[in-house]
Amino acid sequence: MKNDRFLKACRREEVDCTPVWLMRQAGRYMKEYMEIRNKHSFLTMCKTPELAAEVTLQPVNKLGVDAAILFADILLPLEGMGIDLEFAKNEGPVIHNPVRTKADVDKIRVIEAEEATPYVMEAVRLCRKELEGRVPLIGFSGAPFTLASYMIEGSGSKTYINCKQMMWQAPEVWHALLNKIDEVIVRYLKAQIKAGAQAVQVFDSWVGTLSPRDYEEFVLPHSKYVMDNLKGEGVPVIHFANNSSTLLELVKKAGGDVIGLDWRINIDEAWKRLGYDVAVQGNLDPIALFAPPEKIGEMVKEILDRVGNRPGHIFNLGHGIQKETSVEHVIALVEAVHKYGKRNL
Numbered sequence: 001m002k003n004d005r006f007l008k009a010c011r012r013e014e015v016d017c018t019p020v021w022l023m024r025q026a027g028r029y030m031k032e033y034m035e036i037r038n039k040h041s042f043l044t045m046c047k048t049p050e051l052a053a054e055v056t057l058q059p060v061n062k063l064g065v066d067a068a069i070l071f072a073d074i075l076l077p078l079e080g081m082g083i084d085l086e087f088a089k090n091e092g093p094v095i096h097n098p099v100r101t102k103a104d105v106d107k108i109r110v111i112e113a114e115e116a117t118p119y120v121m122e123a124v125r126l127c128r129k130e131l132e133g134r135v136p137l138i139g140f141s142g143a144p145f146t147l148a149s150y151m152i153e154g155s156g157s158k159t160y161i162n163c164k165q166m167m168w169q170a171p172e173v174w175h176a177l178l179n180k181i182d183e184v185i186v187r188y189l190k191a192q193i194k195a196g197a198q199a200v201q202v203f204d205s206w207v208g209t210l211s212p213r214d215y216e217e218f219v220l221p222h223s224k225y226v227m228d229n230l231k232g233e234g235v236p237v238i239h240f241a242n243n244s245s246t247l248l249e250l251v252k253k254a255g256g257d258v259i260g261l262d263w264r265i266n267i268d269e270a271w272k273r274l275g276y277d278v279a280v281q282g283n284l285d286p287i288a289l290f291a292p293p294e295k296i297g298e299m300v301k302e303i304l305d306r307v308g309n310r311p312g313h314i315f316n317l318g319h320g321i322q323k324e325t326s327v328e329h330v331i332a333l334v335e336a337v338h339k340y341g342k343r344n345l
Ligand code: CP3
Pocket: 022, 023, 024, 025, 026, 027, 028, 037, 042, 069, 070, 071, 072, 073, 074, 075, 087, 091, 092, 093, 140, 156, 203, 205, 242, 319, 320
């Protein structure tokens, strides 16, 4: 591995420079991505390993980030479970057969990842080959709550009414569904690791909608099951829970070698609350990329100053890059991290 500062930081080891990668670093803000996207649907790109690998490498070549993240989507493993998934134009993901009842849950299948998503594992192998050890490859999955939220609501949601109704009206149905999702996630991530993923991130993008007591009862045991079952796999696990400043201690309890932080909390305060026995990843507001480059540099420096060279920080945004973002500003961000994050070893 020519550049291993990302993996070192995951293990809380000393690094020559703070590593940086960005959630959604492959995507529509980049013209190289759009050139391919204009010819193929999003799902076709995910299911064609050559295209997925090409798009995975674009930000590595263009931005100089310290890790690649596999181009895929958290919703891909749902198809093998019997979910009818579509990415509707300008609407985001839509599920045509949402899961609402015990009978719906009974129909959900738990099959092997290599069988349900062979193209993902092939893309992992191809990415590793094409990266030639330049930077490590991160695999990923959705977390139990976030995947359940799409399966139950049938799309993104502002209120999560159907999810919360299921939790409170039929907790046994909720837990039965999540038990199936947990098992699919563990198999899916183990298969990615076996195919060559050198770290994995679990995205709990929408869990911030829950009260701490509901997180503890309805989500924590499931996220913990996933984290516990990945412990022996020998790669770092990043647990990113978005909008989770009120849940941090519980997220830590669920597990993960690295805790991903959104921008709604200062990074030094978050790390202190978590304890220094985990690494942290984050946490610039993705909308900061709409500020002038000098200002972006100042914001980067402030986060690095708050961390103060403590080993175990991976720089990232607090959530994914927006599609309207300027590539030049993203490059300015990466350069600022590498400039201000350099150690005098
Ligand atoms: O980070 C990366 O560069 C890797 C690729 C990646 C994508 N989706 C590609 C994508 C990753 C890690 C994801 C994860 C994902 N997918 C999450 C968790 C991360 C987060 O943002 O919280 C979620 C919630 C999804 C579900 C999803 N997929 C949504 C809500 C959407 C629509 C978003 C939008 O902005 O329209 C997608 C589609 C999607 N996934 C795109 C990309 C590049 C856009 C598809 C297109 O080209 O039209």
